[in-house]
Amino acid sequence: MSTQSDTRTDGAGPTRDELREQLWQAAIDCDETHAVALVRHAVGPGTSRQVRAAAERTLLELIAPVQERVGREWAANTITVAQEHAATAINERCVSAVADLVASALAAAEPLGRVTVACVDGEWHALPARLVTEVLRLRGWHVDYLGAQVPTEHLIAHLHQRPADAVLLSSSIPSHLPTAHTAISACQAAGVPVVVGGAAFGPRGRYAEQMQAAWAPDAVGAHTLLTRGLERPTADAARLPDLDLPHLNDQEYTLVRQSKRQLVKQTLTDIEDAYPPMRAYTAYQRERTAEDLDHIVTYLATAVYVDDAELFTNFITWTAGILQARGVPPQSLLPAVGSLRHQLKDFPRATHMLTAARGALTVPGPGQPA
Ligand code: B12
CATH class of the missing domain: 3.40.50.280 (Cobalamin-binding domain)
Structure with missing residues (x-):
């Protein structure tokens, strides 16, 4: 399979990069008809073998990268949640269109x-x-x-x-x-x-x-x-x-998981003390904050499950990136991490993971003093 990004899909048509850009635009503009026409063009005519190969390239080199871009642009806050949903629905429709195009070529084979x-x-x-x-x-x-x-x-x-x-x-x-x-x-x-x-x-x-x-x-x-x-x-x-996973015998995973509700509740109280403007939060804002904390504790428990601090650090830095793209400073996560570290001080593996995550959040950005 060719991996050249500028490979032409036929003699005179758009390059694969151009097709990818066009499919992205169609997905973001909610233009399902145009998106399906693009993937049909990408598959094109040919022998059964050629059609199968072109269909695979269309799935993996056209639709999949566009879908990955949907994720990147959502994370960067450059498209809305609604656009992300619409684009995903269109890409699902495109996958079905490819499947329909090759159905007859596949039917006969054992x-x-x-x-x-x-x-x-x-x-x-x-x-x-x-x-x-x-x-x-x-x-x-x-x-x-x-x-x-x-x-x-x-x-x-x-x-x-x-x-x-x-x-x-x-x-x-x-x-x-x-x-x-x-x-x-x-x-x-x-x-x-x-x-x-x-x-x-x-x-x-x-x-x-x-x-x-x-x-x-x-x-x-x-x-x-x-x-x-x-x-x-x-x-x-x-x-x-x-x-x-023999480390599960220390029961840390089970205990963190079982006390999730209490951990979230206490963390909410602690961060409210550390950040008084939170007291003026609406019920909706409080619910979203509790939801974010629930995710943090879930990922911490998962990191404890697989015994990998990096899993939790990656999640915290990912969350920090999402917040930053929405105008919230990543350091706003520090009080929550601190509160959990205090509550879980008797759990050595969880404490180690929270300490590593705190370190990742306090790394100075480029040009900032250490
Ligand atoms: C579309 C999407 C959604 C849709 C999914 C709809 C659907 N029908 O699939 C919806 C809106 C439901 C959704 C929900 C959520 N999502 Co979402 N979502 C995505 C998005 C944008 C695309 C996923 C996708 O299709 N990727 C494209 C494919 C091609 O890539 P891939 O996943 O790597 O798959 C390839 C390989 O990994 C491999 N592969 C995959 N599975 C398998 C299995 C086998 C056996 C093999 C061999 C290979 C293989 O082959 C695939 C094809 O090449 C991703 C961003 C992204 N870049 O992936 C975020 C993403 C995965 N979502 C994310 C999040 C956070 C969520 C939510 C928690 C959001 C929320 N707060 O509610 C929920 C979770 C829901 C849940 N309980 O699962 C985060 C995850 C981050 C993290 N650290 O965990 C991502 C990465 C977004 C981001 N940029 O930050 N999401």
């Missing part, structure tokens, strides 16, 4: 095997899993696509009804890692190999390895793993999380 693709419970980011699904179909796999937030027990019931060579689990948000771990071991206990993917699993899938799952960076990587063949787990694959 599948390489059967796989199930699903998002872990709680995970709303279905588009990445959908992209993986369509690429695997293009490459000859029969795929049962179960979509967003699939409860683990229903995933397992599905596997009993419709046996699969593998389950492909997708997760974009690291806070779903404990749930993903449960789903991985449940699928393996049912005798089905698991391949995971998506941003939640960290750089080069570092958390997948901890959880004894195969990992691939994308659909093409998953195809390679599936083609090589995955070992079927035996019945003794059933296990409790602490077998993979």
